[in-house]
Amino acid sequence: MRELHTLDELVDLVRARPGLHLRYSEGIEADGKGGSIDTESGLELPGLSVNPLDAEDWWTRPLADWLARQVCQYRHLSEKNPDRFAWVLTGRQVGRGPDCEPLLTDVEPVARLGDDLLAEAEERYTTRFNAGRGPED
DSSP states (O other): OEEEOSHHHHHHHHHHSTTOEEEEESOHHHHTTSOOBOTTTOOBOSSEEOEEOSOOTTOOSOHHHHHHHHHHHTTHHHHHOTTOEEEEEEEEEEEEOTTSOEEEEEEEEEEEEOHHHHHHHHHHHHHHSOTTOOTTO
16 A cells, blocks of 8 residues: 655645545454444444545635644544554445444555654644634633
C-alpha cells in the first residue's frame, strides 16, 4: 500500500478521488470480510466503521483543515494499540454506525498515512481549532 507523507499529498488524493474514507485499524487483512463491532452493545456492524474524507458542502475553510480534523478525531485508537495505523480506503456504504459514521463493505485500500503526515495533521488541528471544546465550554 502506498504511503502518504504530507497533508498536501492527502489533499491531492482526496481531490483526485472523491469518496475516500479514513480508518484506524491493523489493516485490511486484520479487518477481514466482517464488520466493525459496536463496543457498547457488542453487536457486529454490517461494515467497517470509517470517517469520510470529502469535506461537506457547508465547509468553507481549506480542505487541509478538514482533513487534519478528520485524521485527529480517532488518532487515539492508534495510540492505544501500536499495531493500528491510519489508512485511506474506498468501498460501498451499507449503513451508519452508532455514532452516525459510514459503514463500508467491498473495501479497497488506497494508501497508508505516515507518521510525519499524522504529526503535521495534529499540529494543524491544534493550532487552527478549539480542539476538545464542546458547545457548553
